Each structure stands twice: as C-alpha cells, then as structure tokens.
Amino acid sequence: MGNKVLMKGNEALAEAAIRAGCKHFFGYPITPQTEVSAYMAKKMPKIGGVFLQAESEVAAINMVYGAGGAGARVMTSSSSPGISLKQEGISYIAGADVPCVIINIVRGGPGLGGIQPAQSDYYQAVKGGGHGDYHLVVLAPSSIQEMVDLTADAFDIGDKYRCPVMIMGDGMLGQMMEPVEFKDTDTASLPEKDWATTGTDMKRKKNIINSLFIEPKDLEDLVLARQKKYDEIEANEVRYETEDIEDADIILVAYGTTARIAKTAMSKAKAKGLKVGIIRPITLWPFPYEAFEKALADGKKKTFLAVEMSMGQMVDDVKIAVNGRADVDFFGRTGGIVPTPNEILNKIEEIAGGDK
Amino acid sequence: MKRINIITGHYGSGKTEIAINMALKLKEQHDNVVICDMDIVNPYFRTNDAKEFLEQKGIRVIAPDYASTNIDIPVLPGDILSVFTDKSCYAVLDLGGDDDGAVALGQYHRYLKDEDYDMYYVLNALRPDTSNIDDIKALAANIEYMSRAKITGLINNTNLSYLSEPKHLADSMEFADKAAKALDVELKYITGTGEMLSALPDKAKAFELELFMKLPFDALA
Numbered sequence: 001m002g003n004k005v006l007m008k009g010n011e012a013l014a015e016a017a018i019r020a021g022c023k024h025f026f027g028y029p030i031t032p033q034t035e036v037s038a039y040m041a042k043k044m045p046k047i048g049g050v051f052l053q054a055e056s057e058v059a060a061i062n063m064v065y066g067a068g069g070a071g072a073r074v075m076t077s078s079s080s081p082g083i084s085l086k087q088e089g090i091s092y093i094a095g096a097d098v099p100c101v102i103i104n105i106v107r108g109g110p111g112l113g114g115i116q117p118a119q120s121d122y123y124q125a126v127k128g129g130g131h132g133d134y135h136l137v138v139l140a141p142s143s144i145q146e147m148v149d150l151t152a153d154a155f156d157i158g159d160k161y162r163c164p165v166m167i168m169g170d171g172m173l174g175q176m177m178e179p180v181e182f183k184d185t186d187t188a189s190l191p192e193k194d195w196a197t198t199g200t201d202m203k204r205k206k207n208i209i210n211s212l213f214i215e216p217k218d219l220e221d222l223v224l225a226r227q228k229k230y231d232e233i234e235a236n237e238v239r240y241e242t243e244d245i246e247d248a249d250i251i252l253v254a255y256g257t258t259a260r261i262a263k264t265a266m267s268k269a270k271a272k273g274l275k276v277g278i279i280r281p282i283t284l285w286p287f288p289y290e291a292f293e294k295a296l297a298d299g300k301k302k303t304f305l306a307v308e309m310s311m312g313q314m315v316d317d318v319k320i321a322v323n324g325r326a327d328v329d330f331f332g333r334t335g336g337i338v339p340t341p342n343e344i345l346n347k348i349e350e351i352a353g354g355d356k
Numbered sequence: 357m358k359r360i361n362i363i364t365g366h367y368g369s370g371k372t373e374i375a376i377n378m379a380l381k382l383k384e385q386h387d388n389v390v391i392c393d394m395d396i397v398n399p400y401f402r403t404n405d406a407k408e409f410l411e412q413k414g415i416r417v418i419a420p421d422y423a424s425t426n427i428d429i430p431v432l433p434g435d436i437l438s439v440f441t442d443k444s445c446y447a448v449l450d451l452g453g454d455d456d457g458a459v460a461l462g463q464y465h466r467y468l469k470d471e472d473y474d475m476y477y478v479l480n481a482l483r484p485d486t487s488n489i490d491d492i493k494a495l496a497a498n499i500e501y502m503s504r505a506k507i508t509g510l511i512n513n514t515n516l517s518y519l520s521e522p523k524h525l526a527d528s529m530e531f532a533d534k535a536a537k538a539l540d541v542e543l544k545y546i547t548g549t550g551e552m553l554s555a556l557p558d559k560a561k562a563f564e565l566e567l568f569m570k571l572p573f574d575a576l577a
Contacts, residue, residue, distance in 0.1 A: 032400065
C-alpha cells in the first residue's frame with residue numbers, strides 16, 4: 001500500500017502546508033473549508049507553530065500580511081464569502097510583494113450563497129478581486145493528491161516570486177475523501193528572504209514592507225517591475241493537462257472537480273464514436289494559452305466546450321485563447337449543483353449533432 | 357442487534373455507509389426501522405443523501421434541517437425523541453465525526469441511560485489521525501465525554517477508498533484487535549465490500565457493505 005492514507009481534501013491541504021514548512025495559520029471558520037482551520041488548530045501547537053482564529057477574515061488576512069512580511073511561510077483559508085472579505089488585504093499583500101498562500105474552497109454565491117460546491121469565484125481569483133494592477137497565481141487541483149502536491153508548490157512559487165498564491169478548490173474537493181501520499185519536498189534552491197522584517201541587529205539597513213507609494217513615478221516604477229515578475233511567471237509557471245486534443249472535433253475545457261466529471265463524460269462520448277479531447281488548466285492564472293495553440297495547430301474546424309460550476313467565467317479566457325479561430329460553447333450548473341457526466345454528454349452530443 | 361445502534365468515530369471513517377447498511381440489515385428482521393442523521397458538522401456525504409432510497413425500502417429517515425436547506429445552523433429535529441418513546445422501533449443513529457459530532461447525542465442522555473444500546477466506534481486504520489492506539493483512545497474518550505454515552509463495540513472499516521485492496525483490511529486486523537482491547541470493548545464487525553472481505557481468514561464478524569456515497573465523476577452518477 002506504500003505510504004498512502006485516506007484523507008479529506010481540507011485536512012490533506014492543511015497537512016501538506018505543515019509539511020511545506022508553514023508554521024503560521026490565521027483563519028476564520030466557514031463551510032465547506034472549516035476542516036482546514038480545525039486541523040491547523042489541532043496540529044500547530046504540537047509542532048511549535050501558531051494557529052490563530054482571528055475575529056474576522058479581514059483580521060486573518062492582515063495577520064498573514066504581517067507574518068509573510070516577516071518572512072514566515074504563512075497560510076490562510078476560507079470559502080467564497082470569506083475570501084471576498086479578504087480582498088483588501090490580498091491587494092495590500094500583492095502591493096507589498098509579500099509571499100503567502102490563500103486557500104479558497106469555493107461554495108455557491110453571490111452573497112452568503114450556499115454551502116455546496118461551485119466555481120463561481122473564477123473572476124474574483126483570476127481577474128483581481130482586489131484593487132490595482134496585480135495578479136494572484138491561482139492553482140486549481142482536481143484531486144486530493146494534486147491538492148497536496150500543489151500546496152508545496154504554492155509556497156515555493158510564492159517565495160520564488162514574492163507574491164501571494166491562491167489554491168482554488170471547490171467544496172467537493174474540500175469535503176471528499178481520497179487516498180494520498182506525502183512526498184518529501186525540497187526548498188533548498190529558493191532565494192533567501194533578505195527583504196523580510198526580521199530585525200536588523202543594528203547590522204543592516206531596515207527592511208520595510210509597504211504598499212503605499214504617494215509619488216506616481218515611484219508607484220509606476222514598482223508596478224512595472226512587478227509586471228516583469230508576472231511576465232516571468234507567465235513564462236515559467238503555466239501548468240495544464242491535455243488528453244486526446246489531437247484530432248478531436250470537440251475539446252472540453254474544465255478544471256477542478258468539473259474536469260473529472262468532464263473526463264467521465266468524455267469516455268462516454270468516445271464510446272459513442274465521438275472525437276472528444278480535454279484541456280484541464282491547472283494554473284488558472286497564468287492561463288494555459290499554450291494548450292489551445294497545440295489544439296488549434298492543425299487548423300481544422302472544432303468546438304471548445306467550457307464546462308464550469310458557474311454561469312460561465314473561465315469561458316471568457318477560453319475565448320481569448322481561441323481568438324475567433326474556433327467555436328466556443330459553454331455548459332454550466334450553478335448555485336451548488338454539480339453537473340453530472342450525462343448532462344455534459346448531452347451537450348457534447350448536441351454540439352456534434354449540430355455539425356452534421 | 358440491539359434496539360438502538362449508535363455509530364460514532366473519526367470523521368471520514370465510513371460511519372454513514374455503515375449506518376445505512378445497518379439500517380438495511382435491521383429492516384430484514386424488523387418492521388419498524390428508523391435511521392437518524394445526527395451529523396451537525398459535515399454538510400456533504402450524509403445519510404440524508406440516500407433518503408429516497410431508504411424510504412423506498414420502508415426505512416424512516418430523520419434528518420436535521422441543515423445541508424441543502426435554507427438553514428445554515430443545524431437543528432436536531434424533535435422527531436428524534438420518537439426513537440426513545442416508540443419502543444417498537446429499531447434505530448440506527450448516525451453521529452457526526454469526532455467528539456464535535458458526538459456532542460449531538462448528549463442531550464438524549466436522560467432517555468439513553470435506561471436503554472440497552474450499542475454504540476459502535478468505527479475505525480479506519482488508514483486514516484492518519486486514528487492510525488495509532490493512543491490517538492484512538494483519546495478520541496474515544498472525548499466522544500464518550502461529549503456524547504454522555506459509552507462505546508460498546510468496535511467496527512473495523514479499514515479501506516483506502518477506490519484504491520482499496522483486500523489485504524488493507526486483512527493486514528489491519530491485528531491493529532483493530534489491539535484498538536478494541538485498548539477501548540476495552542469487543543470487535544463486533546469487520547466491514548467492507550464483498551471483495552474487501554474476501555481476504556479475511558476468519559469471516560465470522562464480516563459485515564458486507566453496499567456503498568451509497570457516490571462521487572460526481574463516478575460513471576453512474
């Protein structure tokens with residue numbers, strides 16, 4: 001059986017963070033991610049770490065800002081309404097180039113919404129929920145094992161580029177149980193945090209963590225420098241998975257739990273003789289445009305079908321990627337309803353039928 | 357089986373699957389069978405998800421107005437009292453995970469103390485937080501304290517979800533025996549799918565499960 005154990009998504013995320021060296025967690029409970037906080041509350045005291053249930057999500061994200069500024073590997077976790085509350089802090093963290101990891105286990109919205117799975121926070125995560133010229137690196141696992149692996153990567157990416165990283169799962173991923181294995185991770189190649197506010201010992205100049213720059217020239221210079229960093233991330237950190245995109249007439253585009261449902265639908269469609277492939281973005285920002293170039297390389301007529309647990313948010317990025325070179329269609333359920341493989345299959349058949 | 361059967365244990369150990377199967381088993385022997393979803397913690401993968409199926413089988417389902425309703429705070433329905441007042445019914449009480457979930461049983465202490473009940477602690481030895489005896493003992497003590505009820509038996513439900521192999525269960529037997537001894541209770545059942553149970557050298561305590569909690573990407577969903 002190797003070293004596999006059975007874990008719930010939320011607790012696996014928390015354990016993966018601890019193993020990645022996260023010793024500081026600030027959060028506030030909210031369904032369906034509460035087990036992250038509960039797990040941290042139980043484990044942090046045992047490893048000499050800090051778990052703090054803040055008075056609100058706003059307080060928690062600002063504690064993350066402080067701990068991250070002092071160079072700690074720090075994480076916070078919430079679900080949709082709580083992530084909305086954190087947006088000011090996230091913008092400050094991005095504006096001060098502070099690394100941290102933010103978990104969003106998405107539930108139905110808007111408003112308090114519901115407590116069942118959703119993907120309707122895509123715009124918020126990818127298009128900037130907070131103000132200003134900034135990006136979050138957004139990682140979208142589709143299994144508990146990938147949640148574990150991407151958590152380690154999230155801390156590394158954050159430290160490497162000095163930026164906040166979000167892991168966006170849906171309620172299903174947070175709540176379901178799957179076998180996982182924890183692998184040893186290596187952080188030796190990461191740059192030293194010589195910018196962190198760790199105390200000068202009167203031996204060096206003060207480090208300052210700040211996002212306020214009144215002089216327009218200073219602020220523009222900083223934003224431009226940060227943009228270079230974003231260019232680097234776009235060049236180095238794009239991740240995606242494709243299956244059978246060569247020769248496909250219909251290419252599904254889906255992430256997270258939805259990608260797994262879409263794959264089941266894809267197998268069913270293939271059994272009926274349809275040529276179907278899939279692109280699964282793993283990084284939602286940077287978006288994997290490259291996968292679409294590969295899929296479009298043969299110049300043949302085809303349709304991209306975005307499947308989401310929302311009214312259609314990622315589909316906008318699919319349209320940007322396709323840029324008029326193919327048809328783009330959409331199927332989604334929302335409000336906490338998870339699409340079934342058969343619903344997606346019906347949509348695939350509708351598209352295939354329309355081509356005749 | 358006794359008139360009242362309470363299922364408790366660490367979250368994610370398979371309590372709900374066992375509760376549903378136990379209710380079905382009771383229904384084979386008794387007319388009046390009720391299953392209570394008493395989980396006030398977890399909003400997903402609940403007994404209530406199988407409500408339609410259970411009701412078709414003639415099993416009464418009592419579930420809190422919580423998940424998938426407009427109530428954000430779980431409230432235990434008054435109906436649960438009928439389990440204690442209607443002595444002709446046979447009941448399975450599916451508690452939420454850990455001591456956090458077991459607390460829901462505490463308020464029924466005044467009824468339960470006069471009943472001859474079984475409270476089963478469900479163990480999955482491949483859940484990392486219950487893979488050593490000290491952790492199991494600590495959790496069981498907390499569950500008993502919060503539920504104001506006594507654990508009377510252990511169920512070994514060791515599995516690795518869809519990567520389960522029969523040897524996972526067979527290999528866990530020694531540990532399950534140790535856990536039962538540590539809790540000073542009998543190992544009552546060894547649960548799993550027919551395939552999982554196939555490798556057990558001694559099948560006297562085997563209890564075959566049909567699985568009801570499906571994931572949305574299962575081909576049949």
